[in-house]
Amino acid sequence: MKKKNLLQRTIIIVVVTLVGIYIVIGPRHRPSLRDFTWSGIKANLAANINLGLDLKGGSHLVLRVKTDEFLKSLTEGNASAIQATTKDAGLPVKEVKAETAGGNYRIIVEATDPSKLGEIEEGVKKKVDLSEWSMSTSGNTVTWTLTATAQRALAEQATEQAKKIIESRLDAVGVAEPLVQRHGSQSSHQILVQMPGIQDPERVKQLLKAESKLELVHVVSPPSPQPAQTYATEEEAKASLGGTVPQNRRILPYAERNEPTAAGQTPDNQNPTQKKWVVVESPAIINGSELRNASAVQGRGGSEDYQISFALKPTGADKFGAWTGANINEYMGVVLNGEVKSIAYIKGQIHDQGEISGRFTKQSADDLALTLRSGALPAPIEYQEERTVGPSLGADSIRSGVRACVFGLLFVVAFMLFYYRGAGVNAVVALVLNMILMLAGLILFQATLTLPGIAGIILTIGMAVDSNVLIFERIREELRSGKTIPSAIEQGFARAFVTIIDTHVTTIISSLFLFVFGTGPLRGFAVTLVIGLLINLFSAVYVSRTIFMWELSRKRKLESLSI
């Protein structure tokens, strides 16, 4: 055996081991004496390893943006804009319909006079941006259809916007180190939110979900001093419109002085206040996008009576001022998430201030103001997955994971030493090195260690020891067939290596599929397994071989090999 070769190998192994140990338990700050104490090592280890939420505790939420609702309201909004435009221009339009069923979004305009279709088309195009809609005419109707490409692009935009809003809300409420990212395929419109350390995610969940769609609307009613016109049932309200709701009207529920829970959601209706209905004009005078600021202020009714005061941006204030100036004594409604919160008559021109009353508690008013400031979600969201792990459960999982690892390792070490004697030491050194380097690999790639990841480590112990067993059994066989010790070792390694490569590659292939296509827990498992297997090629083959070489070089003539 060449001495130089052995020296080179030894240096490589020592350097890799030391670097590995440093990565795992070395401090990321200027080293001090404390870093050599047991507690210092433990603290450094904890700081270096990136633990998953299932081990350190926290909340994992997957939510979906209901983009179909977004497209639906977009279509309806455009339809009412078309109606308003054609009415203002005096075009001969009989009906404007919005069709939103089955993934198709259409606006159908029916003309009373088919020869005026061209005129209608021109008139609409001037006022309403329909560049993403494809147009077709037949008979006396013009149909605008939202193209599939535009659908995808708009849905994507809505998801991205929702993501931004969620980020700003998390930031505003003070969640530490949240992770917000897209989840699943692009067309699934899912967003993943991870919040370490949050134990009771209920409030945050409500906060994120709050649509906080604010609108100021004109209530259809005889002017003050007559009371505002309300209806006892939805049907009654509909009947007042002649049985069908035209495109420029909406019927909304109105629950006066209802007691909302956090973030303005309706409560679990244990004792519902009487619900009434009102007819309002559509579109709204202004909506939440014109909001400049919103804050909770205490009302007159004591500590349980908070309200939201808001201020408008200059553009909104101009619009609002003009409208209120022209509609003195008319009724105006404040609509939050499609529900009328309050109705008031207009005493005089209002420019940029307003308030939402509704007997909020301090926290619900604060939360509502926060979500109003962050902007309305473009579409409602729903939670599809929630996984919350309390810190004690996480710590418990770490304990049982580590315990399973240690016992697994002990079984294996005891057997290898008993069965292979001297060579068993090689296996043990290789195993321990594998463990250290695996943790180092996890830290280097900034991978997250999860509970299934610990299972991956335990499995790696099994696979790693398999490589040793393959090699040792082969060396034994070669020795039995009468080969000299050096050539038996050489042949044993060479022959077993082919098998080791094959077994490792197949396992890595299946793990890669898990990693690329799998979700959460499956990925955590795949990461440790792949890292462990790659390192195993180094520790079980290269390191173990070097130990044998070292043994051979120590004695001129090795009489027997302990294996």
Add this chain to the structure above:
Amino acid sequence: MIQVFKDVKIDWLANRRIFIAISVILMLAGLSSAIIRQWAPGGSEAFNLGVDFKGGTVVTAKFKQRPAPEAIRDALAKTGVHDAVIQPVIDKPDTVLIKLPLAGGSDAESQAQLDIGRSRVTGGLNQFGKEGDAYEILGTDAVGAVAGAQLRNKAIAVTLAALVGILMYIAFRFEWTYGAAAVIAVFHDVLVTLGFFSIFQWEVSLTVIAALLTLVGFSVNDTIVIFDRIRENRRLHRRDSLYQITNDSINQTLSRTVITSGLVFLSVLAMVLFGGEVLRGFSLALLIGVVFGTYSSVAIASPIMVWWEQRLDLAKKSSASAINRTAVGGTRVATTPGRKPLPGTPAKRSRGASGA
């Protein structure tokens, strides 16, 4: 030196019918359990799917003084939660899992219930005392119906894709018959393991799928060690029949097979014993998988590979002779290939366990 096996000369392939019969019976048992459970009136479902795949809410609660499961169920029923399943945690007597299935009815309804799953449970548990005082919520898992279906489809797709990847790699490194035999064996392992889960109604969660994939890797690993030996021996002993070479290869690698599987079994056993509730499904699946993964390499993959290779060999020979005959006599003679697919008889065996 201690040795488990010394010069074993077991004729594994001679017992192939028994092996395959055992496997078929096991697979049929699992399959019929799944079918009967699925379709029998009033029966449970084929698999006890966890919330990961079925949707629903699981709340892990730790009590100061744990009430009886019935008491917890009653308390929840009082606040309107009627279908809760209360499952005490085996190794932690003060902890229970409270499982709420997805509410039936409309999507919106069950979604709404999902969103407040935790508060539904705490509402009921507050009858035992205040949260944080009498009990503590350790964790919540809630999965919606859509996400559940997504996770399920993804898990199946990933497993199948991984199998195809393995098939391709083995076909590339060996012959495609080897790859096919290995994949059939792996399929068998997965089916048998799933059969156990159906029969005993153990919960199938996302981690169980991870275990199945691990078992795929492990079983193929085991098969490859034997196939590798067969490939090597075929090169060294060209005159021996495949039947004999396969038997020899299994015997030569037997001690490795037993040692490795035994050690993996032990480390998985450590996981079953000490890994806690969360990993239980995973480790149980793996424990069964290790046993059958090892068994199938010897008892399923090898016989199938030998049978298939000989089939191909015979077909090649008979088609060659058929061409000869038609060329010479013009009459077709019916050849009877494959009546005896394994012609190498064990009696001819003269060789020892290795080339020594």
